[in-house]
Amino acid sequence: MKKLIYTLLFVLISVAANGQAKYVFYFIGDGMGVNQVNGTEMYQAERQNGRIGVEPLLFTQFPVATMATTFSATNSVTDSAAAGTALATGKKTYNSAISVGEDKNPIETVAEKAKKAGKKVGVTTSVSVDHATPAAFYAHQADRNMNYEIAIDLTKANFDFYAGGGFLKPDKTHDRKDAPNIFPIFEEAGYTVARGYNDYKAKSKDAGKMILIQEEGKDPSCLPYAIDRKSDDLTLAQITESAIDFLTKGKNKGFFLMVEGGKIDWACHANDAATVFNEVKDMDDAIKVAYEFYKKHPKETLIVVTADHETGGIVLGTGRYELNLKALQYQKHSADGLSKQISELRKSKGNKVTWEDMKEFLGNEMGFWKQFPISWEQEKKLRDEFEQSFVRNKVVFAESMYSKSEPMAARAKEVMDQISMVGWVSGGHSAGYVPVFAIGAGSQLFGEKIDNTEIPKRIAKAAGYK
Numbered sequence: 001m002k003k004l005i006y007t008l009l010f011v012l013i014s015v016a017a018n019g020q021a022k023y024v025f026y027f028i029g030d031g032m033g034v035n036q037v038n039g040t041e042m043y044q045a046e047r048q049n050g051r052i053g054v055e056p057l058l059f060t061q062f063p064v065a066t067m068a069t070t071f072s073a074t075n076s077v078t079d080s081a082a083a084g085t086a087l088a089t090g091k092k093t094y095n096s097a098i099s100v101g102e103d104k105n106p107i108e109t110v111a112e113k114a115k116k117a118g119k120k121v122g123v124t125t126s127v128s129v130d131h132a133t134p135a136a137f138y139a140h141q142a143d144r145n146m147n148y149e150i151a152i153d154l155t156k157a158n159f160d161f162y163a164g165g166g167f168l169k170p171d172k173t174h175d176r177k178d179a180p181n182i183f184p185i186f187e188e189a190g191y192t193v194a195r196g197y198n199d200y201k202a203k204s205k206d207a208g209k210m211i212l213i214q215e216e217g218k219d220p221s222c223l224p225y226a227i228d229r230k231s232d233d234l235t236l237a238q239i240t241e242s243a244i245d246f247l248t249k250g251k252n253k254g255f256f257l258m259v260e261g262g263k264i265d266w267a268c269h270a271n272d273a274a275t276v277f278n279e280v281k282d283m284d285d286a287i288k289v290a291y292e293f294y295k296k297h298p299k300e301t302l303i304v305v306t307a308d309h310e311t312g313g314i315v316l317g318t319g320r321y322e323l324n325l326k327a328l329q330y331q332k333h334s335a336d337g338l339s340k341q342i343s344e345l346r347k348s349k350g351n352k353v354t355w356e357d358m359k360e361f362l363g364n365e366m367g368f369w370k371q372f373p374i375s376w377e378q379e380k381k382l383r384d385e386f387e388q389s390f391v392r393n394k395v396v397f398a399e400s401m402y403s404k405s406e407p408m409a410a411r412a413k414e415v416m417d418q419i420s421m422v423g424w425v426s427g428g429h430s431a432g433y434v435p436v437f438a439i440g441a442g443s444q445l446f447g448e449k450i451d452n453t454e455i456p457k458r459i460a461k462a463a464g465y466k
């Protein structure tokens, strides 16, 4: 009891000493369970130093670390909408709800509370702006698939900065009727739309409110995976940098900024380990941008990093008490990227790809044979698929939640899993604990194991939102 009182006292004193969180960063790694994080760190240790152990990410070194439960009101295993709602509002709801309760009534979000408290507010992601996780912070809709209605809600929330890949249904409502395009509606509501990082820099000075998305012609559903990135692609770190720049310009009363690493989940749905670890690292790079800001305002800044749920049931180790994660470094693209290249190979060879061509290709793209040997069984698996989809031309695309891939790419990924000794339970979500890390003003409020609904409540407390 005495210990508890001292602990509470310590917490109170430190909160008082640190003051309120004028600046709040809320990072959400979609699908980022504890093994996604630990796996990234063990991969880094093997890859960079050839050793067993962890090469820590920045955010895992934050002084406060705990874990959270994620179940929704209706399902033991949550989806991103119900989890996003819990993380945004502090209330549990049914799967697929966007910040409405089981009665379908709207629930106020921590971002809306921040806005009411006079803060600038930003909601950003590496997937589309109208996707479940970001939507849960600014929209209130009965179903996550109502992307048009969600996008329109962005003007109602009237936040200062939104960013992501783009918008999924700019001119179609949920029941597929033609609807007025959202972009003129955004402009009417006072938003400047910037397409790409350079366009943001050109337009930000004169913009009152900003929506930053990718250049025209790029896939609006998401930013490319970090592992597939080209030099002119918009990145989550650039989005974070732009958000800080925008939210602190003019009269600076503080801000609330949510940043989602949305494609950790997608890569986990596809059971694509190399891509997952690169995505976690990529979110860490965005967190570095926030951390640089924190270092300038340590007493007034809170950074919280967590996840909405685990995806894929990834396990590190498949029975042999060892790992070989360093093999993943030779995978040059995501399974999606690999699939595209296989389709291109097919085209370039006029559908006459030989086994030697395929071996050369997989050696370059996955490291098979060239960087490390593969077993007879593994070679047979690839060879059988080659016979099936190239010699007999029977191509059955392997489908996961967010992608469709050439069966050869799917088999190559399975062989890579065997070699690296990473296992997966499914292509869906799981109910495992997710990690919570925090640093800065009010971070002491995140002490013990909590439910995900506690996180926005404690952020609001740390920041003094009513």
Ligand SMILES: [Zn+2]
Binding pocket: 031, 080, 265, 266, 269, 311, 429
């Ligand atoms: Zn998911």
